[in-house]
Amino acid sequence: MTAFEVSVCASCGRAAFPPRLVCRHCGSLAWRAEPEPEGVLRYATLVRRKLAANQEAAPPRVGLVVTDRGLRVVVGVDEGAESGARVRLTERGGGVYAEPLAATDGRGGTEA
Numbered sequence: 006m007t008a009f010e011v012s013v014c015a016s017c018g019r020a021a022f023p024p025r026l027v028c029r030h031c032g033s034l035a036w037r038a039e040p041e042p043e044g045v046l047r048y049a050t051l052v053r054r055k056l057a058a059n060q061e062a063a064p065p066r067v068g069l070v071v072t073d074r075g076l077r078v079v080v081g082v083d084e085g086a087e088s089g090a091r092v093r094l095t096e097r098g099g100g101v102y103a104e105p106l107a108a109t110d111g112r113g114g115t116e117a
């Protein structure tokens with residue numbers, strides 16, 4: 006498990022996820038990776054359709070997180086993370102996951 010990272014343009018500072026070859030704002034080809042540790046889980050849902058490769062697995066939860074830089078990321082949603090709440094973003098097994106933050110963080114953060 007590692008911290009979630011996004012690409013940040015070395016020229017204009019705009020962030021992108023997934024990574025891009027060319028910055029759509031300034032045309033630069035230079036990028037650096039920066040951690041994007043948190044965001045707001047906008048919604049979460051269960052995928053009830055059985056996948057042929059894994060009939061025995063529990064239905065996975067997936068959702069959409071809007072990160073603190075405004076990037077939209079489709080994630081796996083860990084137990085305890087609820088729609089509207091701030092979440093911690095991590096990468097593991099090739100995917101991005103939303104974990105619940107401490108219950109004292111409240112709901113919604115600064116997002117409208």
Ligand SMILES: [Zn+2]
Pocket residue numbers: 014015016017018019028029030031032033
């Ligand atoms: Zn740029």
